[in-house]
Amino acid sequence: MAQAWEYCELRQEIALGVMHRQYILFYHVGEACEEVAVTNREVAIAQLGLEGWEMISTMGSFATDSSGFRVFFKRPINE
Secondary structure (H helix, E strand, O other), X not given: OOOOEEEXXXXXXXXXXXXXXXXXXEEOOOXXXXXXXXXXXXXXXXXHHHOOOEEEXXXXXXXXOOOOEEEEEEEEOOO
């Protein structure tokens, strides 16, 4: 059987170079995603690492990109 994964995404919404909010979205099959507010990006990334999440990709920029910056993570689902 193939390894099953779960995914989450750290989002930072940025407009004109200013961050407006940051949060983590946890994705669950067949359910609405769970949103958790983040106050410190570095602490959030360190905590995700301690919980077994592996960074797999980034997208966006911290500049004037209004879609902001995103960091994607995955971890194995132990069934």
